[in-house]
Amino acid sequence: MTEAELKKFPQHVFGQAFTTLKCEGPTYLPWMEKRIKASGGLMLMRRVEDLWELQPSFDIVVNCSGLGSRELVGDSRILPVQGQVLKVQAPWVKHFIREESGLTYIYPGASNVTLGGTRQEGAWELAPDPGISRDIFSRCCALEPSLRGAYDVKEKVGLRPSRPGVQLQKELLLQDGRRLPVVHHYGHGSGGFSVHWGTALEATRLVSEWVQALRTPAPKEKL
Structure with missing residues (x-):
């Protein structure tokens, strides 16, 4: 990143900027399902x-x-690695930001912005922790202060296998x-x-x- 770009992150002395692809499950998975059915695949749901x-x-x-x-x-x-994130409306955020540890990140998407996150090994809990949500929001706002104006905040928890x-x-x-x-x-x-x-x-x-x-x-x- 240039010196001018780094001025936006005064707590950091080094950064990288690049363009990449982002795959969103809510859109990608239905597309994959359509491909399976179009090729003659049969989808059954049952407990095994x-x-x-x-x-x-x-x-x-x-x-x-x-x-x-x-x-x-x-x-x-x-084992599960529990992850908690926030889904918010902040349409003015157009670029992703990820801190070096990978635990704090801001990922704009097609319908919302994802703010993260956590990485709790061995945790099976699926209910959001309000305290963790506040911490995530605080960390992300430190990187992108405009997020304090975000609205329609939703908490999400998932388990990574x-x-x-x-x-x-x-x-x-x-x-x-x-x-x-x-x-x-x-x-x-x-x-x-x-x-x-x-x-x-x-x-x-x-x-x-x-x-x-x-x-x-x-x-x-x-x-």
């Missing part, structure tokens, strides 16, 4: 407590259950002589939108390997 419940209806299962994988497949390494690394691999489940090919694909944490396309391509490749394996006849035993 055991992957074996999906057989024999499905030959291959892709497990994208996120935090549900703790119970569904016994993965104790996946995080683990030491994304779980992206094949597994063959065996039970009573039955076989269930699985591709695990979860644990993206707060970086899901950033890496999801690439990991989805890798998951697709792993599914293709299972498809090929199912189509290949088993070798005959020699008498």
Whole structure:
């Protein structure tokens, strides 16, 4: 950033300015759903407590259950990282601002401005904390004082499904002589939108390997 730009942030001595893309779930996810349906995909909603419940209806299962994988497949390494943000109306804010720690940020969007945030590992609480909301608002106003005029403030809390690394691999489940090919694909944490396309391509490749394996006849035993 130039010296003139840095004058807007007197508590900082260094900064970077760049242009990037922003993906918004409320718009992006319905678009993805339309793509699935347009390509002939069928979407079903049901509660699944055991992957074996999906057989024999499905030959291959892709497990994208996120935090549900703790119970569904016994993965104790996946934990929630709770995040609390504010959604406000401040249409005059046109540029994003993010402090070095990544905990304080201002992200303008199509319909509102997101003010953040928090990163509480292991917290499952989904109710907003008023004290945290006040702290978020104060931190963001320190970066962009005009936000004190923001209106229609809404509190939001979500849980990021995080683990030491994304779980992206094949597994063959065996039970009573039955076989269930699985591709695990979860644990993206707060970086899901950033890496999801690439990991989805890798998951697709792993599914293709299972498809090929199912189509290949088993070798005959020699008498």
